[in-house]
Amino acid sequence: MSNPPPPRSFLPLDSLFDNPLFAGGLGLAGLGAAAALGRRWVIKGASLIKQRLLVDLEISKQDESYQWILAWLSLPRPQETGFITSRLTRIHHISMKTRVQKTANGSLPPVKFHAQSGYGKHIIRYKNAFIQIDRAKQASHNHTTGEPHETVTLTTLYAHRNIFEDIFEEALYLERAAQSGKTVMWSSKGTDWVQFGDARRKRPLESVILDQGIKERIVHDVKDFLGRQEWYVNRGIPYRRGYLLYGPPGSGKSSFIQALAGELDFGVAIINLSERGITDDKLAHLLTKLPPRTILLLEDADAAFMNRRQAESDGYNGATVTFSGLLNALDGVAAGEERIAFLTTNHIDRLDEALIRPGRVDMTVRIGWATRHQASEMWDRFYGDIDVQSEGRTLFLERLEQLRLIPNEEGAWKEGARRQTSTAAIQGLFITNKDNMAGAVEMAEGLIPRIYEPEANNVRVGVYINDTTVQIRNSSPKADVRGSAGTFDDQTVQSRCNQRGRSHHDESEWNSYGSRARVSSLRSSTSSEVTPRTLDHEYEPQHTSFLIPLIFTALICHFFCLISLELTLSITTTNINLEMSSADDQYEAQNDAVSGDVPAGDAQDNDYVSRPGQKDGPIPVQSDNTAIEDPIDGATADSDEQLARDDNEAIDESNIIDGRTRGAKPSGGYREPGDEEGLPGPEDGTSSGRQ
Numbered sequence: 001m002s003n004p005p006p007p008r009s010f011l012p013l014d015s016l017f018d019n020p021l022f023a024g025g026l027g028l029a030g031l032g033a034a035a036a037l038g039r040r041w042v043i044k045g046a047s048l049i050k051q052r053l054l055v056d057l058e059i060s061k062q063d064e065s066y067q068w069i070l071a072w073l074s075l076p077r078p079q080e081t082g083f084i085t086s087r088l089t090r091i092h093h094i095s096m097k098t099r100v101q102k103t104a105n106g107s108l109p110p111v112k113f114h115a116q117s118g119y120g121k122h123i124i125r126y127k128n129a130f131i132q133i134d135r136a137k138q139a140s141h142n143h144t145t146g147e148p149h150e151t152v153t154l155t156t157l158y159a160h161r162n163i164f165e166d167i168f169e170e171a172l173y174l175e176r177a178a179q180s181g182k183t184v185m186w187s188s189k190g191t192d193w194v195q196f197g198d199a200r201r202k203r204p205l206e207s208v209i210l211d212q213g214i215k216e217r218i219v220h221d222v223k224d225f226l227g228r229q230e231w232y233v234n235r236g237i238p239y240r241r242g243y244l245l246y247g248p249p250g251s252g253k254s255s256f257i258q259a260l261a262g263e264l265d266f267g268v269a270i271i272n273l274s275e276r277g278i279t280d281d282k283l284a285h286l287l288t289k290l291p292p293r294t295i296l297l298l299e300d301a302d303a304a305f306m307n308r309r310q311a312e313s314d315g316y317n318g319a320t321v322t323f324s325g326l327l328n329a330l331d332g333v334a335a336g337e338e339r340i341a342f343l344t345t346n347h348i349d350r351l352d353e354a355l356i357r358p359g360r361v362d363m364t365v366r367i368g369w370a371t372r373h374q375a376s377e378m379w380d381r382f383y384g385d386i387d388v389q390s391e392g393r394t395l396f397l398e399r400l401e402q403l404r405l406i407p408n409e410e411g412a413w414k415e416g417a418r419r420q421t422s423t424a425a426i427q428g429l430f431i432t433n434k435d436n437m438a439g440a441v442e443m444a445e446g447l448i449p450r451i452y453e454p455e456a457n458n459v460r461v462g463v464y465i466n467d468t469t470v471q472i473r474n475s476s477p478k479a480d481v482r483g484s485a486g487t488f489d490d491q492t493v494q495s496r497c498n499q500r501g502r503s504h505h506d507e508s509e510w511n512s513y514g515s516r517a518r519v520s521s522l523r524s525s526t527s528s529e530v531t532p533r534t535l536d537h538e539y540e541p542q543h544t545s546f547l548i549p550l551i552f553t554a555l556i557c558h559f560f561c562l563i564s565l566e567l568t569l570s571i572t573t574t575n576i577n578l579e580m581s582s583a584d585d586q587y588e589a590q591n592d593a594v595s596g597d598v599p600a601g602d603a604q605d606n607d608y609v610s611r612p613g614q615k616d617g618p619i620p621v622q623s624d625n626t627a628i629e630d631p632i633d634g635a636t637a638d639s640d641e642q643l644a645r646d647d648n649e650a651i652d653e654s655n656i657i658d659g660r661t662r663g664a665k666p667s668g669g670y671r672e673p674g675d676e677e678g679l680p681g682p683e684d685g686t687s688s689g690r691q
């Protein structure tokens with residue numbers, strides 16, 4: 001008995017699997033799927049292992065430690081010896097930072113090349129741990145500076161995570177060592193603070209010589225404030241303190257603040273309020289994110305008060321700090337919490353009382369003209385080691401007394417108008433006479449601001465001093481605020497300056513030995529008295545002296561040129577006209593004599609004679625002035641009879657069809673007339689269109 005055949009399956013799968021092509025394809029597909037799945041698992045597993053075993057640390061460029069870590073990474077490392085390790089830790093991306101140091105004497109500046117890790121990934125070995133460094137630029141960028149965001153990511157085994165602490169400590173130590181004995185200066189860039197050049201060597205506090213007690217008072221106050229943070233916090237008072245230093249230029253205000261920062265181991269963050277482009281918003285923003293341990297220095301505090309006036313005078317309407325903007329930044333809701341702020345000004349009189357109130361400015365100090373004490377101290381600093389008996393100092397002080405620059409030891413002044421000089425000017429004198437005490441005493445006269453009168457162009461450069469320190473610069477003969485050399489009181493000079501639209505300036509800028517760039521040597525002067533100085537371009541007298549007459553002469557020349565041009569043009573035109581008309585006359589005279597434009601005698605036009613039907617005779621040509629008969633009688637033209645006559649003549653009865661004219665609206669309803677209605681028909685022998 002034979003077995004019954006197996007039942008036929010609905011789907012012929014067996015035969016499908018029996019097909020070697022199908023079976024092979026299916027096998028391959030299975031293998032592919034398994035490989036893809038395996039790959040996924042491997043990736044997942046690797047990332048899981050990475051998560052479990054590795055640890056990342058990301059530092060953004062905005063963070064202060066970013067530069068420290070870069071500096072740490074650029075440290076030279078010991079050469080790796082192992083085959084794999086040495087190849088693994090090779091750095092393939094290095095970026096270079098070049099620093100050219102400035103030299104005052106014009107010699108070739110020393111250049112420092114500083115290699116640091118470039119962008120990309122590399123591996124370093126630190127204390128037996130391998131660390132992957134990934135320095136990358138992000139796609140986003142800082143809106144204010146336009147620079148792309150940057151990050152450095154350090155990756156190491158989780159087991160080595162503590163290594164990061166060591167790295168940061170080392171980087172910080174390096175940074176501290178590099179900054180030690182230096183003061184970091186910060187300046188604003190957009191709404192960010194950036195380090196301003198390299199850190200400067202700390203200025204010793206003793207190198208700034210202020211009048212007795214001033215320095216000590218400020219230093220004591222600042223130190224006291226720094227030690228009382230908790231006291232402020234407990235009482236809910238914002239931990240801020242403001243100082244205003246005012247006085248003439250070159251009295252040592254900025255130098256003192258820099259030295260104070262050095263003493264406290266602080267940096268200095270500077271904003272010049274007279275700088276254009278600094279807005280209220282920017283100022284407020286900058287003050288809220290001051291770099292830690294910095295003194296805020298707001299220079300030219302009076303600028304906020306002057307900006308409006310300046311905008312009116314020079315037409316500048318751009319961004320400047322306003323008075324209320326300054327007040328808000330110092331003391332408003334958005335003002336930063338912890339801060340030591342120093343404001344400086346040369347013009348205390350321009351400040352508003354609102355600024356000088358506790359909370360904004362807690363201490364106001366005048367740093368004035370050089371006193372006897374300062375002159376003496378400065379002498380000791382410069383010549384102390386060679387002037388052992390202090391004889392030179394006595395001579396110097398006596399000389400200053402004679403020059404009425406300082407009083408004697410009892411405070412009495414020599415007879416005559418008092419004068420003032422700045423500490424910057426005294427420093428300049430001593431620098432000019434290094435190791436030469438006699439020279440310094442001899443040249444002390446140069447500390448007196450002088451009146452220069454170059455005779456060649458008859459221009460006076462006025463420097464006028466009085467007891468309250470006033471000086472006027474650049475007085476041309478026209479703009480001279482005084483009649484002759486002499487001394488004026490502050491009020492007189494100020495009012496005269498105002499008349500000229502100038503502000504008065506302090507004399508230190510003018511001293512022969514002033515270190516300020518504006519005062520060095522007077523250019524192109526013909527007077528022997530005027531040798532040692534230069535006036536800054538703004539007040540250059542020579543320029544004004546020849547510019548004004550030059551402009552005046554140029555204007556007059558221009559005016560005369562215009563008039564003569566006008567005259568020449570009109571004369572030429574007249575001549576041409578005259579010549580043309582005389583040529584015309586001449587031509588007419590010649591030609592009229594022969595034939596003439598107008599025919600003479602009984603002019604007749606016989607052209608018409610040839611016309612058919614009019615051969616009877618020529619039509620006489622009438623002359624232009626022959627009276628023409630008017631068909632309308634003016635006397636009767638408007639009468640009713642004449643109008644009725646005109647109507648009768650004008651209305652053509654043949655145009656009237658059935659009581660209405662063609663196209664006129666019939667009374668009692670409108671009917672469009674037929675196409676040919678009213679037109680002559682074939683019966684008239686005029687049209688073939690009518691059926």
Ligand SMILES: Nc1ncnc2c1ncn2[C@@H]1O[C@H](COP(=O)(O)OP(=O)(O)OP(=O)(O)O)[C@@H](O)[C@H]1O
Nearest residue numbers: 207208209210248249250251252253254255423424
């Ligand atoms: N009292 C001082 N002691 C030591 N040096 C001084 C003193 N005053 C001025 N100088 C020197 O004069 C120069 C100018 O000083 P500084 O810039 O500090 O003056 P300032 O009062 O801030 O002037 P300004 O008001 O124009 O900013 C510096 O080189 C500084 O060393």
